[in-house]
Amino acid sequence: MIKRLKKYTHYERQKGVEKMLNKMDEKIKLWALRANACDNFKNNSVFDVLFGDFYTNALGDELKRLDECEKNGKIATNETLEKNLKYLSLVMGLNDDEKKILEFLICLNSISVLNDIFKDCIVNSFSCFSKIAMILALSEESVKVALSYQSKLVKSGIIKLYKDCSNFDLAEAFDFGFEYFAFIMFENSRLEDMTNENIRQIESSEIKTTTNVDEILALIAKKPNANILLKNKEICKQVANRLESRLYELVYSSNRFYRRLDAFFAANALLDSKNSVLMIDEIDDIFNEKTPKALIKRILSENEVLTFWLSDECEFSKYFDMVVG
Structure with missing residues (x-):
């Protein structure tokens, strides 16, 4: 299992800090900056590594720049992940908001830098919807609908919700119904791989x-x-x-x-x-x-x-x- 997980890691460790290797760095920075606009990341070492050279005012300017890039479709993403998300969106009939939410949860689960950034983002079963809405620039109602027990994502078994109302890290608020699903989505996968050969x-x-x-x-x-x-x-x-x-x-x-x-x-x-x-x-x-x-x-x-x-x-x-x- 250790070898398998190592194979799926999208960052290499260098001097105790995760160094991004794929093309999703700007999207990850955008998610982090949106959260930072409402939450305090002063004690988050990974956030400091990503933005240590920015002054406080410059962070706001960088957020505006990345927001504009996303609106114009200039934020890069992982090509294989995007292909697999398009396939799931097509067969499941997912809308754009549901696709964005699924992408974020997959990345949060499989990309260690992103996981480290949000490990101090404490939520409960009520506040997690507003946090995700803030990070993805979506309406809270849209997120609630997409992650309700009657939603396509949850009823399909792809996403599992935790019923506990106590506080936990955002990265622990959701799980996937299939082992290694989040990691496999970064590969050229068959349906059998996505569902762990079920x-x-x-x-x-x-x-x-x-x-x-x-x-x-x-x-x-x-x-x-x-x-x-x-x-x-x-x-x-x-x-x-x-x-x-x-x-x-x-x-x-x-x-x-x-x-x-x-x-x-x-x-x-x-x-x-x-x-x-x-x-x-x-x-x-x-x-x-x-x-x-x-x-x-x-x-x-x-x-x-x-x-x-x-x-x-x-x-x-x-x-x-x-x-x-």
């Missing part, structure tokens, strides 16, 4: 179709996001082939229930619903007597992606759009 693409099948496949295709024509319960994995592959769609499998996890639910909601947020089919095997850990019926109904009503649920027997079969024996 979702993987598999090959469809060109086997001759059966009557069941034709019936399923007729249902899908009426309801593209149908939930279909069946036993035969090959039928899923045949349907994907007939639809000319990519087939993804939700990987079984020994951690079971919550890990797989997170992956399910993420798949529905990240996959292109028009060209993807999701297959989920070993579903007894999700659909059993301990699962609240309200949650079952939510799972089977809020999905965006056509989903095949594989099981020899499921007591909740009445909730599915089709059951193939």
Whole structure:
């Protein structure tokens, strides 16, 4: 793990101070200066290293300059991160504010200099929204909506909110639902990498179709996001082939229930619903007597992606759009 984290570090340590190596230095300075305009960074050694040569009045002038650069699209960013953010924004339908918030949280989590700058920025579950709004020059209401429990970012499982109302560092106020997600976003990543291999693409099948496949295709024509319960994995592959769609499998996890639910909601947020089919095997850990019926109904009503649920027997079969024996 140490080697992996070292590989993803975007700064090298030099004389006890982090030296920026990527092209995001001006964006990081802009975020820090906005926070400094309202908060005291006098005892923050990293902030002093970045701006030690500036007089107090000059900091205000530098903030204005960087603000203007951002408005004119002249603030550089990491090209790979920008590419991956565009992909997520497209498939999840994120607006510009949501994209900016996700970018900031990714950078805060993965870039050590930025993390060090804001380590003394103490917030709670109420003030963190206003802090982020200030740093990104957004409205507080916009940030609250983007990070609410019903938002696309949170419902997808990508961003995790801490429920504790006590004070903590801004960098600790949020986490990601997938290990190494923030670091991987700086790479040329596949979907499997972004979700820590909880979702993987598999090959469809060109086997001759059966009557069941034709019936399923007729249902899908009426309801593209149908939930279909069946036993035969090959039928899923045949349907994907007939639809000319990519087939993804939700990987079984020994951690079971919550890990797989997170992956399910993420798949529905990240996959292109028009060209993807999701297959989920070993579903007894999700659909059993301990699962609240309200949650079952939510799972089977809020999905965006056509989903095949594989099981020899499921007591909740009445909730599915089709059951193939």
